[in-house]
Each structure stands twice: as structure tokens, then as C-alpha cells.
Amino acid sequence: MEDALMQPAVLVERRGGTLLLTLNRPDRLNALSLELVQAFEAALTAAADDGSWRVCLLAAAGDKGFCAGADLKERATMSEEQVRQFVPRLQALASQLSSLDRPTIALVQGAALGGGLELALACDLRIAAEEATLGLTEVQLGIIPGAGGTQRLTRLVGVAKAKELIFMARRLTGAEAVAEGVANAVVPRAALLETGLAWAERIALGAPLAIVAAKRAIDEGAALPLAEGLAVERACYAPLVETTDRVEALNAFREKRLPRFEGR
Numbered sequence: 001m002e003d004a005l006m007q008p009a010v011l012v013e014r015r016g017g018t019l020l021l022t023l024n025r026p027d028r029l030n031a032l033s034l035e036l037v038q039a040f041e042a043a044l045t046a047a048a049d050d051g052s053w054r055v056c057l058l059a060a061a062g063d064k065g066f067c068a069g070a071d072l073k074e075r076a077t078m079s080e081e082q083v084r085q086f087v088p089r090l091q092a093l094a095s096q097l098s099s100l101d102r103p104t105i106a107l108v109q110g111a112a113l114g115g116g117l118e119l120a121l122a123c124d125l126r127i128a129a130e131e132a133t134l135g136l137t138e139v140q141l142g143i144i145p146g147a148g149g150t151q152r153l154t155r156l157v158g159v160a161k162a163k164e165l166i167f168m169a170r171r172l173t174g175a176e177a178v179a180e181g182v183a184n185a186v187v188p189r190a191a192l193l194e195t196g197l198a199w200a201e202r203i204a205l206g207a208p209l210a211i212v213a214a215k216r217a218i219d220e221g222a223a224l225p226l227a228e229g230l231a232v233e234r235a236c237y238a239p240l241v242e243t244t245d246r247v248e249a250l251n252a253f254r255e256k257r258l259p260r261f262e263g264r
């Protein structure tokens with residue numbers, strides 16, 4: 001490991017029921033080197049296998065960068081063949097993140113450019129710090145977003161807005177990202193983690209199986225014609241009818257107390 005005195009490239013912590021993954025290459029603005037990508041792939045594989053967390057926060061070490069995208073210094077040393085192989089790996093990494101079955105929230109401070117924003121776009125929600133810089137700036141480097149950005153940004157903000165942002169390589173502040181629909185909320189940098197943890201706690205008030213089913217229904221239905229999306233919704237709803245948690249919620253309502261969900 002070249003960086004940060006042999007620190008792991010991705011830190012994995014628990015805060016109660018929240019899994020906190022932190023990109024940890026701050027001296028390179030958490031740029032996506034091969035080493036960071038390998039560490040993130042391993043952390044996501046472990047996260048997918050660990051059924052004990054409710055919400056995953058994706059954070060980044062340092063104040064200047066969430067993730068400055070591809071490691072441009074490493075990229076300059078790669079052959080065309082190596083680049084050809086590495087880019088689909090970044091796309092697969094973003095897909096690995098987006099396919100986690102429980103909610104994910106990116107906490108974006110500093111620069112989230114290129115692949116950095118693409119990772120944030122692969123999360124369900126994004127909270128940005130006021131001074132963050134978010135942009136898919138690849139055309140300025142002679143390439144296009146290759147880790148899902150052309151597809152996920154378009155699904156998020158629509159065709160014309162995605163074209164505007166990508167063609168012009170626009171760099172949005174946190175507040176602009178909220179105005180354009182790219183981020184869900186903007187907060188002062190000092191409140192970023194605290195806000196993410198509070199959102200995670202709020203989400204964790206919902207019944208665990210219901211949250212998973214809601215994420216699946218939204219994600220699987222989003223690109224489908226309405227009738228097919230409604231069929232996905234029915235399929236995601238049906239197993240919840242038999243759950244203990246559904247009955248518990250009805251009992252709690254009758255007894256005027258908070259439900260105690262057990263995820264079954």
C-alpha cells in the first residue's frame with residue numbers, strides 16, 4: 001500500500017445498526033486506484049454477506065475530496081488494454097454497490113468527480129456538504145462516464161438535464177446538486193456524518209423486510225413500463241402480508257405504542 005502509512009484503503013466500521021464504509025486515500029482525494037477498487041470490492045462483498053446492518057453510509061476520509069474519480073496518475077501508466085479492462089471493473093464496482101439489498105447513503109464532501117460521483121450515484125441517497133463539487137467531467141478527459149454515470153444520472157434527473165451536466169462537464173455545489181435533483185440534501189460539512197447517521201436511524205425505524213422490499217420494488221420497477229412496474233410492486237408486497245412485523249405494527253397501533261420489529 002503506497003498511501004497513508006499502510007492504512008487500509010477502505011475503512012469498515014459499525015455505528016449501531018449502521019455500516020460505515022470510508023474511502024481512505026485522502027492524500028489523493030480518494031481517487032480510484034487499483035488498490036482502492038480491490039479494497040472496496042472486498043468490503044462490498046463482505047457487506048452483502050452480512051445481514052446484521054440496516055443502512056450503509058459511504059463516506060470519505062479528508063475534507064477536500066469524496067472521490068476525485070479515476071486515479072489519473074495511475075491511469076497514465078496503464079496500457080490501452082489495461083484501461084479497457086479496468087473501466088468495466090469500475091462499472092461492476094458501482095453495480096455491486098447499487099445491488100446491496102438495503103439502503104445506502106453517500107456522504108459527499110469536497111470533490112465527487114467522474115467515478116467519484118458515479119459511486120455516489122450508485123447509492124440510494126446522497127447528502128452533500130455545502131462546499132462539495134459534484135460533476136461527471138469525463139468529456140474533458142476525452143472519455144465518457146464509464147461506471148454507470150450516463151445511465152444512473154439520466155434515470156435520476158432525466159435525459160435533457162443529464163445531457164446538460166455531462167456535455168458541459170458541469171461542477172455543482174452541494175446546493176446546486178440538490179436543486180438539480182442530484183443530491184437529496186445539503187448540510188454544513190461539520191454536520192455531514194451526524195446527518196447521515198440520523199437518516200440511517202430514521203430509516204431503521206421501518207420494518208426491515210419492508211425497507212428491503214421497497215428498495216427492490218423501486219429499483220426493479222424504475223426502468224419498466226408502468227404495468228410491469230406495478231406487477232413488480234405486487235410481487236414485492238405479497239411476502240410482507242405473512243410477516244410477524246406486519247401484525248406487530250397493527251398491534252402497536254391499537255395499543256398506541258411504537259412497534260418492535262424483528263425482521264420476520
Ligand code: COA
Pocket residue numbers: 027028029031064065068069070071072073074111113114115137138141
Ligand atoms: N487522480 C490522482 N491524483 C489526484 C486526482 C486524481 N483523479 N485528483 C487529485 N489528485 C491528487 C493531486 O494530484 C494532488 O496530489 P499532488 O499534490 O501530489 O499532486 C492531491 O490529489 C490533491 O489534489 P489538488 O489538485 O492539489 O487539490 P485541489 O483542491 O487543488 O483540486 C480537484 C481538487 C478535485 C479539483 C483537482 O484535484 C482535480 O481536478 N482532480 C482531477 C479530477 C478529475 O478530473 N477526475 C477524473 C474525472 S473522470
